[in-house]
Amino acid sequence: MQATKKYYFSDMGVMLSRSMRHIFRSMDTIMTVTITPIAMMLLFVYVFGGAIQTGTANYVNYLLPGIMLIAIASGISYTAYRLFLDMQSGIFDRFHSMPIARSAALWGHVLTSLVSNAISVMVIILVALIMGFRSPAGVLSWLAVAGILALFTLALTWIAAIAGLSAKSMDGATGFAYPIIFLPFISSAFVPTASMPKVVRAFAENQPVTSIVDAIRALLSNQPVGSELWVALAWCVGIMVVAYFFAMRIYQKRV
Amino acid sequence: MNAKQNKAIQVMGLQKSYKTVHVLKGVDFEVEKGSIFALLGSNGAGKTTIIKILTTLLKQDGGTATVNGFDVAAKADLVRQSISLTGQFAAVDEILTGRENLIMIANLRHLKNPRQIAEDLLNRFGLSDAADRRVSTYSGGMRRRLDIAMSLVGNPQVIFLDEPTTGLDPEGRIEVWKTVKALAANGTTVFLTTQYLEEAEQLADRIVILHEGKIIANGTLADLKKLFPPAKVEYIEKQPSLEDVFLAIVGKKEEN
Numbered sequence A: 001m002q003a004t005k006k007y008y009f010s011d012m013g014v015m016l017s018r019s020m021r022h023i024f025r026s027m028d029t030i031m032t033v034t035i036t037p038i039a040m041m042l043l044f045v046y047v048f049g050g051a052i053q054t055g056t057a058n059y060v061n062y063l064l065p066g067i068m069l070i071a072i073a074s075g076i077s078y079t080a081y082r083l084f085l086d087m088q089s090g091i092f093d094r095f096h097s098m099p100i101a102r103s104a105a106l107w108g109h110v111l112t113s114l115v116s117n118a119i120s121v122m123v124i125i126l127v128a129l130i131m132g133f134r135s136p137a138g139v140l141s142w143l144a145v146a147g148i149l150a151l152f153t154l155a156l157t158w159i160a161a162i163a164g165l166s167a168k169s170m171d172g173a174t175g176f177a178y179p180i181i182f183l184p185f186i187s188s189a190f191v192p193t194a195s196m197p198k199v200v201r202a203f204a205e206n207q208p209v210t211s212i213v214d215a216i217r218a219l220l221s222n223q224p225v226g227s228e229l230w231v232a233l234a235w236c237v238g239i240m241v242v243a244y245f246f247a248m249r250i251y252q253k254r255v
Numbered sequence B: 001m002n003a004k005q006n007k008a009i010q011v012m013g014l015q016k017s018y019k020t021v022h023v024l025k026g027v028d029f030e031v032e033k034g035s036i037f038a039l040l041g042s043n044g045a046g047k048t049t050i051i052k053i054l055t056t057l058l059k060q061d062g063g064t065a066t067v068n069g070f071d072v073a074a075k076a077d078l079v080r081q082s083i084s085l086t087g088q089f090a091a092v093d094e095i096l097t098g099r100e101n102l103i104m105i106a107n108l109r110h111l112k113n114p115r116q117i118a119e120d121l122l123n124r125f126g127l128s129d130a131a132d133r134r135v136s137t138y139s140g141g142m143r144r145r146l147d148i149a150m151s152l153v154g155n156p157q158v159i160f161l162d163e164p165t166t167g168l169d170p171e172g173r174i175e176v177w178k179t180v181k182a183l184a185a186n187g188t189t190v191f192l193t194t195q196y197l198e199e200a201e202q203l204a205d206r207i208v209i210l211h212e213g214k215i216i217a218n219g220t221l222a223d224l225k226k227l228f229p230p231a232k233v234e235y236i237e238k239q240p241s242l243e244d245v246f247l248a249i250v251g252k253k254e255e256n
């Protein structure tokens, strides 16, 4: 017991460096994760953008929060994919028969998910800057945005962990992400919810993505952030806690 | 007391069921320290299940098992410090190189000098030339050698090998056999499972046969050969192979 506790962070560090190597040796995954959101951003800004009334002069500014969430939602399907492969390959059996904390292997994947999604979000912000994205936000606001995105990533990562740990096939492991990727479309990510039909609007205004998008948008444009920030945080933390609980239960059962 | 200390593994009345299949129905055996022990059984007999219980990956439903004197259920952590596992399916990281795989395990075992340890094992297993290639480019035999090399990092006292030679060509098989013999010569206890009766004949100090959830034979090769009906005069040149013994015992059981 003592040994596994003493070395917990060192073991997790080994696991993290392992899966970070995986990511850097398959840069195509980062490409795949970022290319679709970037294409969407181009499409919405240069094709549909002229027809969309958002009340902001700069549509890239309006769009960026939602695009970042879409990138994270597609990024976490790779977390599920990597986890599924590890479960299949027997390498988890090797780790779990060694004197290291059992959760170290799983946490390695979770941290990797955070880092790789951070990388793809940065790539997207760079592209957005080239497309004319500008923000008057100060360091504190940016830190708050980073915090919200990290929480959102963690929440989705634990959902991905459930999928990756319990899936019977590769498609099952990654397919869960599609509905999540779709959520931003029925939110305030692309157009204001006020323009939507009543029923759709009711859904859009009460699902997590809208509050997260609104909070990030307000922070980035130096607008006062109101209750949407707390609603966003509550969603992220709530989803994270529930998903963490179920993922850990499945993990303990499977290994 | 003394007798107990000579045992690397003790298994008593081990029971295990998966939902509907009753796989282990009271399995008993003991493994001497520093010996090579072979668990034989056909597909689905429950060999991997036993290994998983002994390596703390799976909890038994009944009975007790100790490894290196520690109960697998109550003292899992101490068991894990005494063992290593080479599972039935290669547990190597395909995206890392052979060297990185070994260094990773050395780091997880918190050993000093992981690079040196990796270097030594790469040499010993003839993987030096491929050391810095990704494992995904390795042949099946190289992968298996790396897999076993990873299990030797940190010189654990008891090594579990689940069908270590399945899928290897004869040359690769002989190489693995040499490694296993060298391990035992150094005092390591080797627990291996196999479907190849010849393999057990070649390697094992003691052989047990698992069939329909029970151990149906347990002894040295010579003991098991005695179980076989004496060779008839006409066929006197041919000694019964373990295969004959196995088929004879299984056949007898099924008649009953």
Ligand SMILES: Nc1ncnc2c1ncn2[C@@H]1O[C@H](COP(=O)(O)OP(=O)(O)OP(=O)(O)O)[C@@H](O)[C@H]1O
Pocket: B018, B019, B021, B023, B041, B042, B043, B044, B045, B046, B047, B048, B049, B050, B088, B195
């Ligand atoms: N997780 C599981 N859920 C349900 N049944 C299982 C599970 N694992 C194994 N079994 C069943 O238990 C039996 C024993 O499996 P086990 O893998 O221990 O056999 P084995 O002797 O290692 O076989 P093989 O030589 O094919 O590796 C088989 O009938 C198998 O189908």
Ligand SMILES: [Mg+2]
Pocket: B047, B048, B049, B088, B162
């Ligand atoms: Mg097996």
